[in-house]
Amino acid sequence: MKExxxxxxxxxHGTAREYDDSIRGVSKLLDIQLYELEDWTCxxxxxAHCTDEELAIELAAxxxxxxxxxxxxxxxxxxxxxxRFKAVEKEVKEHxxxxxxxxxxxxxxxxxxxxxxxxxxxxxxxxxRVKPLSGLKVACYYGCLTVRPxxxxxxxxxxxxxxxxxxxxxxxxxxxxWSYKTDCCGASLVMTRTDIVRRLSGKLLSMAKxxxxxxxxxxxxxxxxxxxxxxxxxxxxTGEKYNLPILYFTxxxxxxxxxxxxxxxxxxxxxxxxKILSAKGLM
Amino acid sequence: xMDLNVQVNQKENPFxxxxxxxxxxxxxxxxxxxxxxxxxxVAYAMDILPNQILRRIxxxxxxxxxxxxTIWICASCYTCSVRCPNNIxxxxxxxxxxxxxxxxxxxxxxxxxxxxxxxxxxxxxxxGRIHELSLIIQLKSKTKDFLKDAGxxxxxxxxxxxxxLPSRFGGGKEIQxxxxxxxxGARR
Numbered sequence: 001m002k003e004x005x006x007x008x009x010x011x012x013h014g015t016a017r018e019y020d021d022s023i024r025g026v027s028k029l030l031d032i033q034l035y036e037l038e039d040w041t042c043x044x045x046x047x048a049h050c051t052d053e054e055l056a057i058e059l060a061a062x063x064x065x066x067x068x069x070x071x072x073x074x075x076x077x078x079x080x081x082x083x084r085f086k087a088v089e090k091e092v093k094e095h096x097x098x099x100x101x102x103x104x105x106x107x108x109x110x111x112x113x114x115x116x117x118x119x120x121x122x123x124x125x126x127x128x129r130v131k132p133l134s135g136l137k138v139a140c141y142y143g144c145l146t147v148r149p150x151x152x153x154x155x156x157x158x159x160x161x162x163x164x165x166x167x168x169x170x171x172x173x174x175x176x177x178w179s180y181k182t183d184c185c186g187a188s189l190v191m192t193r194t195d196i197v198r199r200l201s202g203k204l205l206s207m208a209k210x211x212x213x214x215x216x217x218x219x220x221x222x223x224x225x226x227x228x229x230x231x232x233x234x235x236x237x238t239g240e241k242y243n244l245p246i247l248y249f250t251x252x253x254x255x256x257x258x259x260x261x262x263x264x265x266x267x268x269x270x271x272x273x274x275k276i277l278s279a280k281g282l283m
Numbered sequence: 284x285m286d287l288n289v290q291v292n293q294k295e296n297p298f299x300x301x302x303x304x305x306x307x308x309x310x311x312x313x314x315x316x317x318x319x320x321x322x323x324x325v326a327y328a329m330d331i332l333p334n335q336i337l338r339r340i341x342x343x344x345x346x347x348x349x350x351x352x353t354i355w356i357c358a359s360c361y362t363c364s365v366r367c368p369n370n371i372x373x374x375x376x377x378x379x380x381x382x383x384x385x386x387x388x389x390x391x392x393x394x395x396x397x398x399x400x401x402x403x404x405x406x407x408x409x410x411g412r413i414h415e416l417s418l419i420i421q422l423k424s425k426t427k428d429f430l431k432d433a434g435x436x437x438x439x440x441x442x443x444x445x446x447x448l449p450s451r452f453g454g455g456k457e458i459q460x461x462x463x464x465x466x467x468g469a470r471r
Contacts, residue, residue: 010412010413013412014414014415014444017443039454040412041455042407042411042412045403046400047399047400047401047403050359051385051397051400051401052465053379053382059458144358148361149365149372149374158365184325186324186325187358187360188358188399189356189396192396192399193328193396194432196328230435269442
């Protein structure tokens with residue numbers, strides 16, 4: 001049994017509940033025990049680093065200090081939180097930044113996608129896979145912060161990452177090559193310049209349709225919300241039909257491992273994934 | 284039209300020194316290859332392109348830069364930063380420019396984006412975590428755009444994606460202390 005700390009972050013307690021549920025569900029099946037950080041608080045997100053770097057560092061460091069006290073590897077499913085934590089780790093470890101909270105940069109901070117793509121965990125997934133996702137064509141969408149900036153993420157193939165594609169192939173799915181793997185969806189501009197998010201997300205959806213993907217896979221709650229919730233609006237604007245389910249990679253691991261709650265997770269999506277998955281004989 | 288005969292000299296350019304020092308980035312190294320702007324997914328919505336922002340910093344155009352739409356439109360996707368042949372972290376410079384703009388008190392080039400950031404931080408301060416519904420209500424009370432996304436909100440509520448009440452937990456007090464100290468300027 002592997003034991004790790006878990007920082008869900010704000011989105012996973014709200015709009016991205018199915019991501020939280022699927023991570024917890026899949027972890028259980030893979031003998032990973034998650035300990036949610038006690039009394040965790042917001043990492044500061046875009047708004048803190050966009051306006052006050054020092055405040056951004058303290059807001060993130062408070063959580064890292066709790067994790068360090070527990071002395072376990074820290075799993076972070078939201079890539080925006082992850083990016084903030086790694087930036088603070090770098091400040092503390094490489095630039096000897098002094099922070100108010102007792103944090104020294106001594107615990108590994110892991111983004112969920114990287115964590116589940118580790119060799120031993122992939123082996124475990126392979127062993128426990130009961131339902132290969134045969135015939136499902138997925139477009140792996142990494143987005144920005146999963147890979148960029150590489151000095152923070154440590155990802156070497158940042159222009160054409162492959163780790164999610166490898167995971168999808170292991171699950172039995174067919175991951176299609178496409179050119180928008182790491183293009184931006186518009187992120188937090190959704191609350192203010194929704195027009196920009198619609199344009200950027202629309203571009204991604206159109207390209208995924210063009211390469212004939214059945215669905216798009218992500219590990220970012222913000223990308224998920226932008227791509228999942230605005231398809232109807234976009235269809236009205238462009239006349240193009242998308243109907244492209246956006247899935248968390250953990251939901252697909254859960255499906256391949258035969259987790260009994262997958263339907264509950266999928267029911268929370270705005271763009272329904274159940275129809276296409278049933279048509280493929282996967283549900 | 285910019286005067287191309289102006290010399291780029293950091294010693295006589297307070298804005299260049301200010302941004303370089305706050306960001307830790309070598310802005311003088313930019314030789315205008317425009318790769319940042321070519322790859323920027325939101326360049327179409329900007330009033331000054333990313334490469335032009337760097338040039339204007341080199342030319343000491345403080346007000347022009349700090350009142351631009353560009354610094355708020357930047358989505359922090361880091362495409363520019365990873366492609367710069369001179370290793371300038373342009374996205375990081377945008378962070379620096381945004382905080383300088385807020386502190387300068389200059390009229391921001393984009394109205395709602397800085398309001399969003401300030402409401403977001405207020406929500407963290409009062410609740411410790413982001414409770415999405417509180418955030419949206421606060422934002423709408425400032426932007427007065429009450430109808431925007433109302434239909435989508437209802438759909439998301441029915442899917443169980445909208446949590447009605449914020450979580451109860453004990454970390455909020457420490458967060459308030461962080462904010463209070465920052466507001467007093469004690470931690471700068």
